[in-house]
Amino acid sequence: MSTIRIGGATVNQTPLDWQGNKTHIIDAIEAAKANQVKLLCFPELSITGYGCEDLFLSDWLSEKAWQVLLEIIPHTTNITACVGLPLRLDNITYNGACVISNKKILGIVLKQNMARDGVHYEPRWFNAWKPNTVIELTRDNHTFPVGDLIFELEGIKFGFEICEDAWRKENRPGNRLAQRGVRLILNPSASHFAMGKSQLREQEAVKDGSKKFNCAYLFVNLLGNEAGRMIYDGDIIFGLKGEIIHLNNRLSLKPFNLLWCDVNFSDSDKTEKHKLTDSKNKNEEFVKATSLALFDYLRKSKAKGYVLSLSGGADSSLCAILVAEMVRRGVAELGAEKFCEAVNIPATAAVKEITGILLTCAYQRTKNSSEATFISSQQLAQSIGAGFHHWSIDEEVASYESKIEKVLGRKLTWDQDDIARQNIQARSRSPIIWLLANIKQAILLTTSNRSEGDVGYATMDGDTSGSLAPIAGIDKPFILQWLTWAEKELGYDALRYVNNLTPTAELRPGDRAQTDEKDLMPYPILLEIERLAIQQRLAPVQVYLQLQKHELPGNPSAHALKTYIHKFFRMWAANQWKRERLAPSFHLDEWNVDPRSWCRFPILSAGFKVELDELENL
Numbered sequence: 001m002s003t004i005r006i007g008g009a010t011v012n013q014t015p016l017d018w019q020g021n022k023t024h025i026i027d028a029i030e031a032a033k034a035n036q037v038k039l040l041c042f043p044e045l046s047i048t049g050y051g052c053e054d055l056f057l058s059d060w061l062s063e064k065a066w067q068v069l070l071e072i073i074p075h076t077t078n079i080t081a082c083v084g085l086p087l088r089l090d091n092i093t094y095n096g097a098c099v100i101s102n103k104k105i106l107g108i109v110l111k112q113n114m115a116r117d118g119v120h121y122e123p124r125w126f127n128a129w130k131p132n133t134v135i136e137l138t139r140d141n142h143t144f145p146v147g148d149l150i151f152e153l154e155g156i157k158f159g160f161e162i163c164e165d166a167w168r169k170e171n172r173p174g175n176r177l178a179q180r181g182v183r184l185i186l187n188p189s190a191s192h193f194a195m196g197k198s199q200l201r202e203q204e205a206v207k208d209g210s211k212k213f214n215c216a217y218l219f220v221n222l223l224g225n226e227a228g229r230m231i232y233d234g235d236i237i238f239g240l241k242g243e244i245i246h247l248n249n250r251l252s253l254k255p256f257n258l259l260w261c262d263v264n265f266s267d268s269d270k271t272e273k274h275k276l277t278d279s280k281n282k283n284e285e286f287v288k289a290t291s292l293a294l295f296d297y298l299r300k301s302k303a304k305g306y307v308l309s310l311s312g313g314a315d316s317s318l319c320a321i322l323v324a325e326m327v328r329r330g331v332a333e334l335g336a337e338k339f340c341e342a343v344n345i346p347a348t349a350a351v352k353e354i355t356g357i358l359l360t361c362a363y364q365r366t367k368n369s370s371e372a373t374f375i376s377s378q379q380l381a382q383s384i385g386a387g388f389h390h391w392s393i394d395e396e397v398a399s400y401e402s403k404i405e406k407v408l409g410r411k412l413t414w415d416q417d418d419i420a421r422q423n424i425q426a427r428s429r430s431p432i433i434w435l436l437a438n439i440k441q442a443i444l445l446t447t448s449n450r451s452e453g454d455v456g457y458a459t460m461d462g463d464t465s466g467s468l469a470p471i472a473g474i475d476k477p478f479i480l481q482w483l484t485w486a487e488k489e490l491g492y493d494a495l496r497y498v499n500n501l502t503p504t505a506e507l508r509p510g511d512r513a514q515t516d517e518k519d520l521m522p523y524p525i526l527l528e529i530e531r532l533a534i535q536q537r538l539a540p541v542q543v544y545l546q547l548q549k550h551e552l553p554g555n556p557s558a559h560a561l562k563t564y565i566h567k568f569f570r571m572w573a574a575n576q577w578k579r580e581r582l583a584p585s586f587h588l589d590e591w592n593v594d595p596r597s598w599c600r601f602p603i604l605s606a607g608f609k610v611e612l613d614e615l616e617n618l
Contacts, residue, residue, distance in 0.1 A: 002264075004265065007039065008248075008259050010236055012024065014227070018064065022047070025047070028258055031258050039158070041082045041186045044163050045085065052086075056086055062087060063088070073103050080106075082099050087110065094127060096110050107146065111128065118591070118598055120164075156265050157183055158186060159173070159182040160188070161185055174213045182215060183265055185218070186220070189222070193232060194590050197590075201237065202239075206239035215241070218236075219236070219237040221233060221235040224292060231292060234248065234250050234257055236259040249277060250278055287325050287490075295330055301443065305359060306442055308361045308444075312497070314501075318483060320380055324359070336349045343358065365393070366506075370510070375497055376497035376501060422505065446582075446583050447466075448463060450475050450592060454526065454530050455526070457571075472594065475527050476526075521567060525554075530568070532547070576605075
């Protein structure tokens with residue numbers, strides 16, 4: 001046996017971008033050949049991208065992917081490359097990895113287990129291939145086997161687990177591959193990003209797999225914000241008999257990343273164990289993931305920048321910083337010229353100048369707004385170089401209220417019309433900020449967070465207005481601690497203004513002392529209820545019994561805790577219609593409340609009436 005240089009190439013793909021996707025694959029193959037890589041693995045569905053959704057049910061998409069594969073084959077001289085694509089057989093779509101060596105198709109391995117939980121809906125599009133089944137296929141003068149295959153390179157047998165295959169414990173294909181003498185398992189994946197998930201991949205897929213199957217293991221993930229919601233971190237992980245021996249730095253803004261490792265199959269102890277430098281800090285993961293997601297969303301949508309209604313509060317301040325970080329990190333990794341070219345703006349070297357081109361902010365005050373939030377928004381925008389405007393919407397609010405007062409024949413009051421008067425302020429901000437975004441041909445960012453989405457603490461067509469909701473998948477406690485971290489660790493000194501403010505919507509007069517937590521409940525308690533009720537899917541009584549075991553902020557009484565739980569479930573059920581209308585958001589955490597990805601709930605229901613009665617009677 002010998003030492004083989006094995007490579008993984010992560011690629012940033014886009015559904016239906018046939019030329020771009022093909023170019024990334026070919027460029028990675030050429031780079032691998034230049035570095036004497038013998039065997040190169042690409043991610044799952046690397047020709048089409050993972051996010052084609054119902055297009056996978058068509059005949060033409062798989063046929064087009066096949067034609068692109070034929071254009072890739074001539075570039076495989078002196079290398080074995082494994083490329084992902086859908087394969088349509090008898091009107092059924094399968095998920096495959098095609099192995100090409102020296103311009104010859106050796107076979108297509110088909111995925112045996114479909115991901116069907118969380119954000120995954122694979123059984124809608126793909127059928128699972130039956131283990132130990134192989135057929136022969138002839139297409140365009142190529143005859144090759146298809147199904148449950150193993151291959152051999154320089155005397156080393158290798159096989160595949162495709163993404164979900166590796167998460168099925170005793171049903172992992174690796175169990176059978178080991179029995180067939182396989183020494184190397186390749187795992188082409190499209191495993192979505194979530195904070196903290198990379199450690200789980202490293203342990204369960206790579207460490208556990210390589211140890212259990214006594215083999216070398218290579219995991220290669222997709223890269224980028226491929227289709228709008230899901231982010232892929234571009235993980236390339238080499239494992240050997242229970243150890244991680246090489247690992248790339250994830251969440252790159254480059255079109256492809258290549259990593260290789262010389263694996264000694266004769267004496268594994270002689271295989272070099274590389275230094276691992278990828279950061280697992282959640283705050284760092286978050287900003288890298290959102291920078292990549294915003295960069296890809298901007299360039300793939302072909303918009304000319306972002307527009308933001310900057311209130312001076314935590315959520316909008318976070319959105320502004322994330323755009324600034326996208327620019328800073330993009331220039332640092334790609335260089336100013338390539339970054340500007342990617343987002344289609346004139347080349348300039350100054351990070352603040354680029355930020356000023358790409359981000360326009362506006363502070364839209366009312367008579368209920370404070371000087372503190374104006375200063376917070378102004379100082380933050382100026383510190384990052386964003387365009388900044390400010391105006392009053394009092395005239396618009398007064399106009400709407402006076403018209404309705406004439407209709408009703410009475411004056412509006414805060415005692416009688418509190419919610420309506422709050423909402424009209426938020427909604428009056430929407431038309432003008434949309435106008436600005438339209439004129440600039442820019443993406444309007446909406447600033448709702450996940451905690452607000454849980455309970456509908458947002459004004460539809462007001463602060464939810466926008467075409468992208470970058471932080472709708474993140475809870476408020478994380479946001480607040482991240483802003484404090486960013487002030488200290490990333491050097492955004494202007495965040496000191498917002499970090500010294502108490503979160504408030506500023507929609508009621510000052511003498512009514514409005515704060516978010518007075519309107520709702522303490523955010524840490526809301527997060528714990530959400531974790532149990534939504535992520536773990538527990539009933540109100542179960543949530544209560546679990547929370548009684550925890551030490552909660554403020555040590556709420558049993559009555560107060562029941563009140564919080566009752567409010568959460570009641571507001572959750574009443575506000576599903578709002579969650580259905582939220583702008584597309586990034587999946588960033590273990591779970592989210594987006595009904596188009598992770599969490600589905602009926603718009604109309606009995607609102608947990610029986611379950612909440614059971615809680616009250618406990």
